[in-house]
Amino acid sequence: MDLTDIRGKYIAAVAGAAGEAALEEVRVAALGKKGEISALMATLGRMDPDERKAAGAQLNALKDEIDAALRARKAALADAALDERLRAEWLDVTLPARPRRMGTIHxxxxxxxxxxxxxxxxxxxxxxxxxxxxxxxxxxxxxxxxxxxxxxxxxxxxxxxxxxxxxxxxxxxxxxxxxxxxxxxxxxxxxxxxxxxxxxxxxxxxxxxxxxxxxxxxxxxxxxxxxxxxxxxxxxxxxxxxxxxxxxxxxxxxxxxxxxxxxxxxxxxxxxxxxxxxxxxxxxxxxxxxxxxxxxxxxxxxxxxxxxxxxxxxxxxxxxxxxxxxxxxxxxxxxxxxxxxxxxxxxxxxxxxxxxxxx
CATH class of the missing domain: 3.30.930.10 (Bira Bifunctional Protein; Domain 2)
Incomplete structure (x- = not known):
């Protein structure tokens, strides 16, 4: 089973996902219940034992690789979002605090x-x-x-x-x-x-x-x-x-x-x-x-x-x-x-x- 094209397509899609919503679409297309790799996994039952063993190993390896790429990309997007938030919401913690009304002892x-x-x-x-x-x-x-x-x-x-x-x-x-x-x-x-x-x-x-x-x-x-x-x-x-x-x-x-x-x-x-x-x-x-x-x-x-x-x-x-x-x-x-x-x-x-x- 030649999975080179499928691998390349989804790895590229993961790398090109601009946000978590786009990344989720890639995940569903590849690994969802009706995803392409899930459909290939469904064909294993029609193969003889030797073919099933070799193809199953290839599909599982591809599945793990894409899943790892998804996780890494999700973490990278989260880090980028945090960096942007920190840049936009920057606060100088050395500034004096706002004055607060202080009570007095009777x-x-x-x-x-x-x-x-x-x-x-x-x-x-x-x-x-x-x-x-x-x-x-x-x-x-x-x-x-x-x-x-x-x-x-x-x-x-x-x-x-x-x-x-x-x-x-x-x-x-x-x-x-x-x-x-x-x-x-x-x-x-x-x-x-x-x-x-x-x-x-x-x-x-x-x-x-x-x-x-x-x-x-x-x-x-x-x-x-x-x-x-x-x-x-x-x-x-x-x-x-x-x-x-x-x-x-x-x-x-x-x-x-x-x-x-x-x-x-x-x-x-x-x-x-x-x-x-x-x-x-x-x-x-x-x-x-x-x-x-x-x-x-x-x-x-x-x-x-x-x-x-x-x-x-x-x-x-x-x-x-x-x-x-x-x-x-x-x-x-x-x-x-x-x-x-x-x-x-x-x-x-x-x-x-x-x-x-x-x-």
Whole structure:
């Protein structure tokens, strides 16, 4: 069987195929079910055994050769198409990237990180608790009597109850003090923790919002005194406001959960509209504090005859306003992108301890 002409015809057709569609036409004409080589293979059955063996070998060799030529040509066409695409879609990867809008860290989040870093350096851990609390944790365990104004609906958000549901009420926590009770119950004594988080009260003006942020802290041990409280607060204010010296004034006050209790003022001045902490002849109230009330320790399962400690609480939003010159508390929660861009922080502005802490 002389297959020279057939071989030459199809090898040339494969080499001359300008695209994958033309190459497929060549394949079908040669190797398809009705192709020329397939038709020759069908004639093998009419030959005697010797002729069939020789012709079959020739046809199989031709079939393999054409198939290999088809594959090679297909790969060459694909490479050529890729080269053309790379040439046409050329991109300079060394060009600077398109500018992307970058978000900023909210001042409240930044201040939370700052105060966490400062108190962590003084040995305080961070404790968290639920924002919906039974009124026992929010009021009773903190020695807040039933007739206290904070337990009225004009001051506290109470969770809805179905008619006939006589379970004790739950509230949106009005302070993070319940976390102190939970921490004492689960972690025991001695203990040093801070509890930052969201709190809720029915109030709304330039310096109050229905939802805001507080941080409260406690330190419980056998011989803690008001002197330890004073040192802790002075060191925090010095590090937080990044000043060398601060002066705090403790004024006698009353809180149900501390005895004795004190409101704390910080010395400041206002020169040309600029607030300066640690100097001047003015005083500003920034937090409440005191020694833990024995009844609060008892509610948490701590023996007040063996353990004592101090507690303090301050508004995170308020100290953020003081440090960064933010005039209106309500703007913290309005999601104004212009405000966030102006007062926000870069993700790389990691809190540190610029003021240091003395030992």
């Amino acid at each position: 001042p409240v989040s930044q201040v939370m990180d700052e105060l966490t870093a400062i108190f962590a350096d003084m040995g305080f851990a961070v404790a968290e608790g639920p924002q919906v609390e039974p009124d026992w944790y929010n009021f009773d365990a903190l020695n807040i009597p039933p007739e206290h104004p904070a337990r009225q609906e004009h001051d506290t958000f109470f969770m809805a109850r179905a008619e006939g549901d006589n379970r004790p009420p739950h509230v949106l926590r009005t302070h993070t003090s319940p976390v102190q009770i939970r921490a004492l119950q689960t972690m025991g004594t001695p203990l040093r923790v801070i509890a930052p988080g969201r709190v809720y009260r029915m109030d709304m003006d330039q310096t109050h919002t229905p939802m805001f942020h507080q941080v409260e802290g406690i330190a419980i041990d056998r011989d803690i005194s008001m002197a330890n409280l004073k040192w802790t607060l002075e060191e925090f204010c010095r590090a937080f406001f990044e000043v060398d010296q601060v002066e705090l004034r403790f004024r006698a006050s009353h809180f149900p959960f501390t005895e004795p209790s004190a409101e704390v003022d910080i010395r400041y001045s206002n020169v040309g509209g600029q607030l300066r902490i640690g100097e001047g002849d003015k005083w500003m109230e920034i937090l409440g504090s005191g020694m833990m009330h024995p009844k609060v320790l008892q509610a948490a399962g701590v023996n007040p005859d063996e353990w004592q400690g101090f507690a303090f609480g301050m508004g995170i939003d308020r100290i953020a306003m003081l440090k960064y010159g933010i005039p209106d508390l309500r703007a913290f929660f309005e999601s104004d992108l212009r405000w966030l861009k102006h007062y926000g922080f870069s993700a790389l502005d990691a809190p540190d301890l610029p003021g240091g802490l003395s030992r």
